[in-house]
Amino acid sequence: MDKLSTAPVYAIIPVYNRRETTISCIEQLLAQSLPPAHIIVCDGGSSDGTPAEIRARFAAAPVTVLETPSVAFWGRQWRLPLIICVGSEIMGIILHYL
Numbered sequence: 001m002d003k004l005s006t007a008p009v010y011a012i013i014p015v016y017n018r019r020e021t022t023i024s025c026i027e028q029l030l031a032q033s034l035p036p037a038h039i040i041v042c043d044g045g046s047s048d049g050t051p052a053e054i055r056a057r058f059a060a061a062p063v064t065v066l067e068t069p070s071v072a073f074w075g076r077q078w079r080l081p082l083i084i085c086v087g088s089e090i091m092g093i094i095l096h097y098l
Contacts, residue, residue: 008037015043019050023057030061038062045069 011029015022022041029035039058043051043065051065 011036011039013039013041015041015046015050017046017048017050019046019048019053022050022054026054026058026061026063030058036062038064041065043067 013022013025026039026041029039039062041051041054041063045068051067054063054065
């Protein structure tokens with residue numbers, strides 16, 4: 001097998017006040033026949049309870065929630081998890097357009 005077919009895939013989901021959409025997205029990712037090795041949700045200061053709800057619902061799943069200040073929305077939300085995932089294949093999901 002080549003490197004791409006054996007490398008772990010990380011899903012990065014930047015969000016802001018998209019609690020239900022993000023939960024649905026995570027559920028669908030975890031239900032795949034080959035789910036990501038890890039899902040990183042980068043919250044940009046949501047006021048709708050997104051981080052707490054994701055942590056509660058997916059406590060036993062390979063899901064991490066990173067919180068950044070709302071002033072740093074898209075830029076920091078992509079940079080922070082990319083630093084964590086160096087050496088892995090990365091799949092980005094932008095829920096703003098879903």
